[in-house]
Amino acid sequence: MAKTTTSKPAAAARQRGVTMNDVAKHAGVSRTAVSFVLSNRENASISEETRARINEAVQALGYRPNAGARALASQRSDWYGIVTEIVTAPFAVDIIKGAQDQAWLDRKFLLIAPSDQADAVGPNQGLEDAATEKLLEQRVEGLLYAATFHRGVHVPESTKEVPTVLINCFDADGKLPSIVPDERAGGRVAVERLLQAGHRRIGVINLDPDIPAAIGRLAGAREALAEAGLELDPGLVVPGYATADGGYEAACRILDRYPQEDRPTALFCLNDRMAMGAYDAIKERGLTIPGDIAVIGFDNQELIAAYLRPKLTTVALPFEKMGALGVQTLAALTAGQPIIADQQLVGCPLLERSSV
Amino acid sequence: MAKTTTSKPAAAARQRGVTMNDVAKHAGVSRTAVSFVLSNRENASISEETRARINEAVQALGYRPNAGARALASQRSDWYGIVTEIVTAPFAVDIIKGAQDQAWLDRKFLLIAPSDQADAVGPNQGLEDAATEKLLEQRVEGLLYAATFHRGVHVPESTKEVPTVLINCFDADGKLPSIVPDERAGGRVAVERLLQAGHRRIGVINLDPDIPAAIGRLAGAREALAEAGLELDPGLVVPGYATADGGYEAACRILDRYPQEDRPTALFCLNDRMAMGAYDAIKERGLTIPGDIAVIGFDNQELIAAYLRPKLTTVALPFEKMGALGVQTLAALTAGQPIIADQQLVGCPLLERSSV
């Protein structure tokens, strides 16, 4: 396995551009022939022998196709673009990973353009126009928009020029197809798990009640309870800021509100950060997890859920899957297939750890 | 602000490609003239009037330059490529953000290519070749390699064809310039902070002692102690797995090893995950933070450090800055400037929160 210094290819390529012409000359054929074998044409009509000679020449010269020129000539770029503020927020970066991997499989290149967070809070909630523009200049074949958290967004007009799919967000004013987590089913599976463990009095630490995550997860929780013939005691639902401190305070309120015999035996925290705070509130009172109080979270923020003590049982947001599905959907659209559904829901799997 | 439906531009552009020729016709000039005003040539010699006419035509038709064609003709792509496994690991995604933002400022486009984690553990520790190859096919002007954690890497041979900079890693066998965190200075500032708070017996929860992070941070800690006329008691340095559990166990050992009067009054945890575990060990013993034991971490993993109770004082890894500096360095190299230094160290700032 001695590393021979026969890296002539690299040396040759370094001097600014081995082209198909060079390959053709080296192999003693026309450039067209080279193009044919490199693109594996069906009706090839190139003899095995010259095909081999050409491949040798490619190796020998270290030829590397010029993607730009190819795109120009063939009128297709093999690029998708994704506009996202996610780069800023490690939280949902798995969307990108899922999309990347899927694109890679389809031999597409994913161009990632950052979207200014600034816009996201302003009156125009749209993801950034400049990024979209840049991507269109690259002649991407399709566009993806990905948000850090599930919400409605406004998308730039120019988007209408190419197929577009939204991930973890939905078109607030149009009909663009979108991929979003099935919050309701997620809330349901969480509470079902608690019921299955024998809990009957379940406290819920809520998020801002107006966002899709809160609406869906709470509805799911109610469904699960209803099926068990139970109702959600309004006193057991407390709102919290979406932080550890918020979770701590909410948990304190919920735990101190009732005499011990009425105290909930389980807490459904609508996100993991709040669960983190709830842990402190519970431990502070000399209670154990899950012995005295079971806790279940949502989001599966690895850095928290997998490192809390005991490890947090939680419902995962399917970021990676959403990213992959987004690319698949986009591929279908660019291939001219009709839109399957305006909104595709992706399941949120329960991750069993040790807090229930 | 009524939204008029005068989106003729979009409509015009939709039908596959408004070109410079179309603009030229619409403005009644030659394509060359259009090219000149769009690229803002110095020796323009285009009258203000026709320049205006051309710009109007651009607006009217919704013309958008074709980046690929431009690259082909001008022989420069305005693209940098970054090969990284970071997409997989939210941990260091800020490197990408920093690089993105800087590239955006320089009007460059950053192509992000995923690197298979698989390779990173194998005997060939190199970041993936396929990704590099793909990027070179796009004719990127420069390459960046970014790793999730500070270490030596092997880079594909083909890399030598364009300027290359390593971020958060260094070339294990060559001379490629790299940007890495100043671990030593970071360790030093952490311990200095503890000393300043009056601590004299400081425990250290170490990482795998062979990795650059551990070597540097520990050396820095020793330096700070030496300057205060102190030495690091070997019994106070315990190794730990780089997880919360590892930190918990290490903290238990260190806390239980000494009678109360000899017990360290502060713990320097070489990463935040271990600090998270140390918190539990401390609280379990009925001790308070920072009253009885001060804790300082490293890495500034926001999801942990900012949400622990009390919030964790820690030393930040300058991911975003490293990303930006990487792009700046690359810009200098592509501009033909000589390499400043083989290895640029970036400072690790102390983030004061509430655990010291």
Add this chain to the structure above:
DNA sequence: CAGGATAGGTAACGCGCGTTACTTGGTGCG
């Protein structure tokens, strides 16, 4: 043995744009 059908190629155009060389009409100057 004429005629067509194939295998095995090649010449040449165009993708959209940057760029260099060239043209043209007007103006200043001796």
Add this chain to the structure above:
DNA sequence: CGCACCAAGTAACGCGCGTTACCTATCCTG
């Protein structure tokens, strides 16, 4: 009036490649 000069603009080439139309030799068929 003749010449140089400049502002204003254009024709035309080439970037590297995909693709279509064409061309030539060989083989088969009737």
